Amino acid sequence: xxxxxxxxxxxxxxxxxxxxxxxxxxxxxxxxxxxxxxxxxxxxxxxxxxxxxxxxxxxxxxxxxxxxxxxxxxxxxxxxxxxxxxxxxxxxxxxxxxxxxxxxxxxxxxxxxxxxxxxxxxxxxxxxxxxxxxxxxxxxxxxxxxxxxxxxxxxxxxxxxxxxxxxxxxxxxxxxxxxxxxxxxxxxxxxxxxxxxxxxxxxxxxxxxxxxxxxxxxxxxxxxxxxxxxxxxxxxxxxxxxxxxxxxxxxxxxxxxxxxxxxxxxxxxxxxxxxxxxxxxxxxxxxxxxxxxxxxxxxxxxxxxxxxxxxxxxxxxxxxxxxxxxxxxxxxxxxxxxxxxxxxxxxxxxxxxxxxxxxxxxxxxxxxxxxxxxxxxxxxxxxxxxxxxxxxxxxxxxxxxxxxxxxxxxxxxxxxxxxxxxxxxxxxxxxxxxxxxxxxxxxxxxxxxxxxxxxxxxxx
Numbered sequence: 001x002x003x004x005x006x007x008x009x010x011x012x013x014x015x016x017x018x019x020x021x022x023x024x025x026x027x028x029x030x031x032x033x034x035x036x037x038x039x040x041x042x043x044x045x046x047x048x049x050x051x052x053x054x055x056x057x058x059x060x061x062x063x064x065x066x067x068x069x070x071x072x073x074x075x076x077x078x079x080x081x082x083x084x085x086x087x088x089x090x091x092x093x094x095x096x097x098x099x100x101x102x103x104x105x106x107x108x109x110x111x112x113x114x115x116x117x118x119x120x121x122x123x124x125x126x127x128x129x130x131x132x133x134x135x136x137x138x139x140x141x142x143x144x145x146x147x148x149x150x151x152x153x154x155x156x157x158x159x160x161x162x163x164x165x166x167x168x169x170x171x172x173x174x175x176x177x178x179x180x181x182x183x184x185x186x187x188x189x190x191x192x193x194x195x196x197x198x199x200x201x202x203x204x205x206x207x208x209x210x211x212x213x214x215x216x217x218x219x220x221x222x223x224x225x226x227x228x229x230x231x232x233x234x235x236x237x238x239x240x241x242x243x244x245x246x247x248x249x250x251x252x253x254x255x256x257x258x259x260x261x262x263x264x265x266x267x268x269x270x271x272x273x274x275x276x277x278x279x280x281x282x283x284x285x286x287x288x289x290x291x292x293x294x295x296x297x298x299x300x301x302x303x304x305x306x307x308x309x310x311x312x313x314x315x316x317x318x319x320x321x322x323x324x325x326x327x328x329x330x331x332x333x334x335x336x337x338x339x340x341x342x343x344x345x346x347x348x349x350x351x352x353x354x355x356x357x358x359x360x361x362x363x364x365x366x367x368x369x370x371x372x373x374x375x376x377x378x379x380x381x382x383x384x385x386x387x388x389x390x391x392x393x394x395x396x397x398x399x400x401x402x403x404x405x406x407x408x409x410x411x412x413x414x415x416x417x418x419x420x421x422x423x424x425x426x427x428x429x430x431x432x433x434x435x436x437x438x439x440x441x442x443x444x445x446x447x448x449x450x451x452x453x454x455x456x457x458x459x460x
Contacts, residue, residue, distance in 0.1 A: 002135070006030050008327070009123055009134035011115045011271065014041020016303035016315030017140030018099060022106040023323035031108045032132070034115035034125065039099045042142050042304075043312040045092055050163050051183060053088050055344045058190025066381035079191060081168040088163070117272035120296050124272070136298050136326060139278075139286060140319065141271065143264035143304035148175065152236030155243055156258040159184065169193055169257035173245050175233060176261035177204040179343050182216065184261060186346030189225045196226040196253055198245075203229060205343065209355035209404040211370065215388050216406055219347055222384060266305045283307075290333040292322045300326070309336045340418030342411030347385060350414030353402030353421045359392045360454075366401070367393040367427075369447040375408055376438055389443040391427065393450070398426040403444065413441045 008024045010017045013035035025031045038045050057079075064074045103110055114126040121133050145158035157165070159180050170193060174185045177199030189195040197204070197220070204227065205213045221227055231247045238244075242256040268284040279287045279295040285307040292300045300322055303315030314336070321332040340352040359366045369391040378385055387407025394401055403417050420430070435442035 002030075004121060004133045004135045006032050006109075006132065006134040008032075008136045008138060009115070009132065010034070010138040010140055011117075011123070012041065012140035012142060012267075012303075012305075013039040013099070013103070013110070014140055014142050014303060014315065015043050015312045016142075016319040017041070017138065018103060018319070019316045020138055020140065020302060020319030020322050021108045022102060023320055024327045025106045025108050027323065027327040029327050032111050032134075033103065033108055034111040034113055034123070036112070036114040038096050039103065039110065040092075040096050044095050044099065046160050046163055048312055049095065050088050050092060051159070051180075051187075052344055053091065054084070054163075054187045055183065055190075055346070055348075057084050058187045058346065061190060061192070062383070066377070066383060069380040069382050081165075081191070085164070116270065117276050117278075117299075120276040120298055136300065137276075138322065139268075139271065139273070139294075139299070139301040139305055140303050140315070141267040141305050142315075143307075143310060144267045145260060146263045146265050147260055148233055148262055150233045150235050152238075153260075155236045155238060156260050158260050162259055165257070169255070171242070171255040172196070172257045172259060173198060173253055173255045174259045174261055175199075176263070177201055177206060177229075178261065178263060179205075181261035182220070182343065182345040184259060185220065185225050186223075186344075189220075189223060190346060195224070196228065196255070198228045198231060198233065198247065198253075200232045201229060205349075207355075208343075208349070208351060209390065209392075209402065210357055211388065211390055212349055212351065212404050212406055215372075215386070216343075216345055216347070216349065219385060219406070220345070223346060264304065264310065266307055268305060281307075291325050291331060292318055292334075309339055311339065311341060314339060338418075338422050340414050340421075342414060344411065347387070347407050348410045349404075349406045350410030350412075350417075351402070351404045352414050352418040353400070354392065355402060355404070356390075356392050359394070359401050363394050363396070363401075365395055365453070367395045367450040369393065369427075369450050371443045371447050373440075373443070375440060377408070387440055389440070389447070391430070391444065391447060393427045398428055400425055400427055400430060405440075405444075407440055409440065413444075417441075417444065 007029035008031045010021045010033040013033045021031045021033045116124045118124050124131050172188045172193045173196045174181050175198050185197045203213045231249050234246045234248050245253040266284040286301040288306050292302050302318035304310040317334050321334050324330045324332040343349040372388045375387050390404040392402035430445050433445045435445050
């Protein structure tokens with residue numbers, strides 16, 4: 001009989017923790033997973049899934065407007081926020097049930113409690129006031145929204161609360177410039193809120209290809225979002241008519257809601273990691289090696305809590321690699337160098353590989369192929385929206401280093417294109433692929449002439 005209650009005890013039942021736990025159990029391990037809120041984690045319960053449902057809802061008003069160009073007359077259309085919230089909650093409840101069923105079907109014990117580490121093999125269950133032991137411990141507690149602690153910050157909401165507002169705010173100010181900020185700015189604007197996006201940097205979506213960043217900025221403003229860059233909040237005050245946001249340039253914005261989307265921080269506070277001597281960085285990030293192992297030999301961590309690539313599919317892949325490594329005697333290290341990703345902004349972005357800017361830092365010469373065009377749908381709808389497709393190529397090897405696009409279905413397209421980039425496909429292989437016509441994606445295999453090389457002055 002084992003000296004421990006479990007072979008694996010996972011803290012956190014989000015996407016990474018669930019995948020790791022189920023796979024470990026499939027290899028014969030005795031597994032329990034502790035979750036103090038709801039099984040499914042941020043992505044399923046209060047993140048990407050409900051967010052994308054909101055994105056769908058926010059697009060309907062444009063689809064109604066576009067219908068006129070196709071001969072349809074739509075009258076009496078109305079939006080009801082409470083109906084959207086209720087239907088979203090039903091879907092989240094369904095998914096929560098599926099996650100629970102999958103764990104139970106895999107013989108993983110679900111512990112509905114807060115788990116705190118007492119030492120490298122002991123976990124204290126707070127509400128039950130008892131201890132359990134495990135040979136291996138996996139931390140998969142994700143991340144939590146960051147708050148800019150200016151005066152009045154308690155009046156603001158984060159993405160957590162945005163999914164449960166009683167009413168849709170008529171006016172909203174979103175602070176931030178990353179995935180969550182631009183996505184929610186598009187959601188609120190699309191549902192009819194007067195929306196302002198405030199970002200401290202020079203341009204939104206830091207780290208993405210600059211052409212994508214500029215293009216999205218332009219399209220969001222065309223749709224009615226006010227974007228203020230290189231300014232920050234100084235204070236938030238309650239007024240008779242709602243809230244007042246004061247920026248550091250003296251501007252005061254009257255609004256009904258303020259949403260902080262200024263990044264997320266690892267959810268490690270109160271986990272007792274220090275009791276086991278787990279090494280963390282100053283912001284609470286758990287430091288791990290290529291196999292997700294901490295400095296404590298039997299404690300591992302996957303997902304956003306490690307702050308490597310904070311995306312749900314990455315957490316799932318890390319969880320699977322952990323289970324393979326520890327319980328199947330098959331060491332697997334996740335490659336974080338080429339990750340396809342989508343931003344469900346309006347319009348949406350799909351990207352894989354490195355940006356033009358990074359490529360020019362790494363290679364002596366870079367070829368860029370770019371196409372900007374009006375989506376076919378809008379030739380009849382009349383909407384002023386442009387799609388952009390871009391390839392970044394190393395001319396020495398002809399390898400496609402990056403694919404970047406913005407426009408309808410970009411997220412779906414980049415999933416397939418990501419396979420080619422991951423495999424090291426060349427521009428010649430892209431060109432040899434027959435186009436699917438008429439589609440937007442055919443531009444990726446029909447662009448023949450690279451952009452002119454930047455001059456020395458332009459590079460400076």
